[in-house]
Amino acid sequence: MNGVVPADTLVSAPPSPWTEFRHAFAKNHGALAAFVVFALIATGALLAPLLAPHDPVQQFRDHLLTPPLWQAGGMATYPLGTDELGRCLLSRLLYGARVSLLIGLCAVLLALLPGVLLGLLAAFHERWLSPAIMRLMDILLALPGLLLAICVITVLGPGLVNTVIAIAVSALPGYVRLTRAAALAERGKDYVTASRVAGAGSWRLMFDTVLPNCLAPLIVNATLSFSSAVLETAALGFLGLGVQPPLPEWGSMLSAARDYIERAPWVVTMPGLTILVTVLSINLMGDGLRDALDPKLRSAS
């Protein structure tokens, strides 16, 4: 017989999930660029004490409202200029990055861990725990994100730690719902039944069997809620309810800058641009992650 393709001359072995993911992510140029930008920001935040030309809270009374380097009147000592109290803008932005990224990370973790646990519990104990947990989440969800955070701040008072708690509380219901939905979907599948028949207990089922398969949407959501957390931190700071001075924070920098729109626009544009670029890069990474991790979602774009 001629022309028949023998069965064993097939393609090479299928790539590992990690390699597949890396390829898919790298193909998305936006996500890759975003990753680079974010890495730069994170590095800037980490190395702020080394990179910042000045102490962020130090006020240089002789150089109030100095324009940035490239404008008339600017000087190299203050590359991005100074604010209304003579503080170096670049230094404040770098230290502000520490604050924002730290709060974001902590808030996400603080919401993720209990959220996943509650979601799994709700998925596996549908009769008693599930309605109770979901009703509780409904109450939290009755207030939209920022308002809920404001509510928590009203009770706890402003400050860095309270900001983390407030943002975590407003992000919690999202994780619970997501985990519950994903876990419920997995629970019906055969491999879970097989585990249960083999004698796996409730906890083992939840964490060993089901959770690893729910990771994809969780990772994507965590990334996107990280960017929300950065935005909310800035929003709270802008309203005076979040991180308090003298700790440099991008949002509170903007709040103080409102009066200087005409005289010193750089005090307004710089912090805001930083927030935008940071949030944008995280969002683009999240989009790239989603496209790479979930093939179903990938095809729609």
Add this chain to the structure above:
Amino acid sequence: MIRLLLSRLATLIPTLLGITVVAFALIRLIPGDPIEIMVGERRLDPAAHAALMTQMGLDQPLLVQYWAYVKQLAHGDLGKSLVTREAVSAEFAVLFPATVELAAAALLLALCVGLPLGLAAALKRGSWFDQAVMALATVGHSMPVFWWGLILIMAFSVGLEWTPVSGRVGIEFDIPTVTGFMLIDSALSDEAGAFVSSLLHLVLPAVVLGTIPMAVIARMTRSSMLEVLREDYMRTARAKGLAPARVIVVHGLRNALIPIVTVLGLQVGSLLGGAVLTETIFSWPGIGKWLIDAIGRRDYPVVQAGILVSALVFITVNLVVDLLYAVVNPRLRGGR
């Protein structure tokens, strides 16, 4: 449909009760003496303190206090502002329409710009137009609302002097309140140029507030439309020899809108949060700004009322969206 409405209302009751509990607990959770917090005065002498305790019923068990609070709410009494000594509900009635007007304008803008852009991007998938729209949408979605407001003020109010910086209408006008909606009231008044002034005052805040919903709606419309375009029934519609416009709108968009309706509820939430920020920047006299000022001044009855009302509005909107979703998606309406 009625069944759906009733079942939704049934799950709503416990949530509503929960909200009242939260609002009730809000003031009592704040560290410090509740009398000082609720009355706003410090260092009261013991006699006055005790008298106030009894007067405000704070010596009663919590459950009794809660019940009293709920009864109070049922009568529409939201308490008195610590700062102005006026009834909160009266202040609220004046400020609420302002926020509604702003939010409605923002949502309208978001829909009128976001939907067509998303639709066009889906139809021209892969083109430079599509990529540009998606890029803009991603940026819009990542935008810090308060900064965006400041930038637009810098550009249009300060730089070009096209729009005013704050308020709902020029201070030179004296508009009697008829509906509470400045656009309508100014049109009804006989002051020349009032309507235009109110429109100009509304434009920038509405654009700022509507930017994030606009971006989200554009993205959702695009992805929803792309899914729909691949469905078999689109092919059938074309096999019937129908005009392309009809196929896209009557068959395609009709089904693409279904998931978008679910997103609307979330967007209203985003609007409520964004309203707080937008009103602060533009000094727009709505409940968002009122809430923030009250927090700053420790006017706790106002804060309590503001939280309660926001939650109520949000829940109602979500209920409406749920019902709208059932209207728009026949598969949810019962039958087989």
Add this chain to the structure above:
Amino acid sequence: MSLLQIRNLRVSFSGFQAVDGVDLDVAEGELLGIVGESGSGKSVTAMAVMGLVDPPGIVTADAVRFDGQELLALSPAQRRRIVGKDIAMVFQDALNSLNPSHTVGDQVREVLRAHLKLRGAALEARVLELFELVEIPAAKSRLSNYPHQMSGGMNQRVMIAMAIACQPRLLIADEPTTALDVTIQAQVMQLLARLQREQGLSLVLITHDLAVVAEMAQRVAVMYAGQVVETAAVDTLFDRPRHPYTEALLAALPEHNRGAARLAALPGIVPGRHDRPAGCLLAPCCRYVQPRCGAERPPLAQGVRCFFPVGGRT
């Protein structure tokens, strides 16, 4: 002259030749069966005739003539006047092929309004008449049903009603019963056959089910890898297949393999995008292959596309 004449139809998708030179004729009032396995290009051929092939697909042909008119030369607007009215199509998965957000009644009304401009009482009367024609019981109450409220068989009847609404001259049915239960399959097939007789329309039945074709069709065209390899009257095809592929198809039927240990199957797989032979497309799998087969593409001559047809040339 035939109602539908296709000469050298080619459809390619980004370099992949899905339809590779199809020649077909459909006479008035004829029931033509098109058989072939998945990937043979039978559905794509139908879509090309209906004008449903979108970019990046490219459709070219020497002729696609319907009732004397060259379809590919028409403007989109002109073509839309014919599609849905004079040529109609019924698809495989009725539930997914109907719009879930419109009632079935509205979907039939739509085609009547667009092509025949019917309104009001005349429109309602015709819709009801159509539903009864396709044997939908309790037709009046069904008009306001949504597709998800009806069974697969009912939905398929609605699709047929939509297709025959404007009394087309040509109806193309692409695997109309594949997605249905076996018992319903027979009913729908009989319905189609009856409608074809009563309305005098030409019916092109696309299927991979040889049994259905044997029962219903008058003529059969066999497709393989994007080409028509044999056309013949149904009895002739089944008694004396001439193309090696047809022969192999028939030999693989369970009825012809009684008592055998294995079904007689054709070795190899249908040429796809990357392994299209230079010569006859069946050459890699054909048991009668000769040197000439690997070098030249055989033309469709006397109803068979083969240099060395089974049983010799008549």
